[in-house]
Amino acid sequence: MLARQRQELIARAVEEQGGIRVSELVAELHVSDMTIRRDIETLARKGIVRKVHGGATRADRSADEPTFTVKSEMHPVQKTEIARTAAALISPGSSVAVSAGTTAYAVAQELRAVPRLTIVTNSPRVAELLFDPEDKDAVIVLTGGVRTPSDALVGPVANEMLSTVHVDTLILGVHGIDVGAGLTTPNLQEAQTNRALIRAAKRVVVVADHSKWGVVGLSTIATLDKVDTLVTDAELDEEARHEIGRQGVDLIVASRGDSAPMPG
Structure with missing residues (x-):
């Protein structure tokens, strides 16, 4: 060729x-x-x-914000693996914030099997997925705000509401991850609301497939030292794994099928 x-x-x-x-x-x-x-x-x-x-x-990746539907078609197998592994980190009876985004949505699907959760989310899709009037165990708290192309509720209303909330764990999906730029998104308002989610959480779990590594969006959400755990898939290369470990992030690599997750 x-x-x-x-x-x-x-x-x-x-x-x-x-x-x-x-x-x-x-x-x-x-x-x-x-x-x-x-x-x-x-x-x-x-x-x-x-x-x-x-x-x-x-070439225009930093300012491009794909829709939820477009992103849902990218790396679906890896997202399912990541979701199963991330959901296994959540204890019954705990409080969990779930951000917008397709990988976080995949985690929310798995969280339906975890009893007695209190869920805080800025994703209408996640709220709709998890709300069940017959289920007395789950409590869903949905923020307000302006809706973005990725189906996130963002802005001052969401940020103010999140300033009064405290959760055990945040499940955070991101547009890109980079050693220098940290966690990034192409949407400035979404970056602000995601920072509010991070401040509300005792533990920050980022869920992102290997394609997010090295991608730098328009706005930084947080530096890597704000991340406790990154759950990714087995296609993340060794150099990236080493860089993540150097930042003090607990790396969990989701494995294929139903076997236990692999250490980073």
Whole structure:
């Protein structure tokens, strides 16, 4: 395959998926790691993609805010694995804040099996999923605010409500994770509300698949030292795992199927 053909395939994959990793391209195109990195550098110089750690994302990734529906179609298997592992960290009878986003929503689906929870969320989808008038065990508290493309309620109303709340654990989905930029989102108001969620929680559990690593959104939510635990999937590369460990974050790698989660 000619370099031009490879680069067209890479550009198409990035456009369709939002981002792709070097390791995925090596396996698919049967060329060396160095060849793929040169292709990505060529595309990045032309402004077609943005080069990030371990792969490439859309050139406008920092300000792009995909809808909930679009994001729900990305990495569904990994999100399910992450959700099962994260839900296993939640004890019956505890209080849990769940942010907006497709991975956090996947965790909420698993939390339906955990009894006597009090859930605080700024996601109408999560609230609708968990609310059951016949279930006397669960208590759902929904914030107010302005709705974003990712179906988060954000803004002063949400932030004020969260300033009076205290929960045991926060399940936080993010747009991107980077050593320098920390946890990021393309939405400035959502960053503020997510910071309010972090302040309300004793323990912060970030749920993010491997494609989020190296992605930098427009606004920083928090630096990595504010994260207690990161739950991700097995495709996160070793260099990224090492960097996360250096930041003092407890890394949990979700395993396939029903086996126990792997340590980072």
